Amino acid sequence: MNSRLAHLLVFLYPRPWRERYGAEFEALLHNGGGGLRTWANVVWSAFHEHVFPTPGLNTEHSQFQSWCVRAPWAMFGLAPLLLLAAAYFVACFILWSGWKIFLPGTNTPFVPIDGLANFYFQVGRLIYFSAPIVIGWAIGLVAARQRLKVVWPGAGWLLIALIGGTAQVRASRTTVLSGVGHVRMAFALGPSVHGIPDGLFHGLVILSLAVLPYVIWRLQKALALSD
């Protein structure tokens, strides 16, 4: 493998790992063959090392760990909030631009549509619906990796679920002929079904899905300890 590429791939690993194994691993990559399988294997292994560091090796506190301890409100409150806002912005932008490109004459973008336009809108929908769940998984990943108590991650999950459950996208066009289309977001609990507000029900669904991988991880850990 090209020595520059080998050097670059080694840099994907966490610093403590690189300091111990970097030189010899780089030599192995340099002497061995390249190829997509090798790259994929190294990228995946580096990611795995970040998420589940080799026990005993990463003893020093990283900047990331220190942030989790010093400012958990930022890690589990502000950061997920900003990520969710960014995802919603992208989803709304896709809706607005799709409306402008594919449905210039209609009063609303929420109409049945086929082909490429449908695919374009579905990408926005996917981002909109999956964002709170994926961010919830990320919270769980950080909590699992840092071996944190569940209080702050729990607050993060609740916040994301509440926002995700109550978020609504609204599109309207100004009354002037061929007026400008507006896409905006609102947050409301919505009408009740069987006494439970719609937004709360959606929030509970998001919360369950977001927490699921973390719960499975905790159960696996508990089972491994009881064996």
Next chain:
Amino acid sequence: MIEDIVRLSGTRLGPGTLYGAIARLEQQGWIEPLPAEERRRPYRITGEGLRILRAKLTTLQQFSRVGLKRLETL
């Protein structure tokens, strides 16, 4: 080492997988590094590593013996 594993098990480990295993084995104290030869780093098994390996292989041997015996009766 990768070629040796191919000969032994028929499976080719990726370099990331191999070094993931080496790091864990070393941190467990089951292998230890020898002085570097240029940029290559040889490793050798420790006494504790030998003990663990012997125990694992014995378990595997018993497992395969019983499994093969049961297969004969089918």
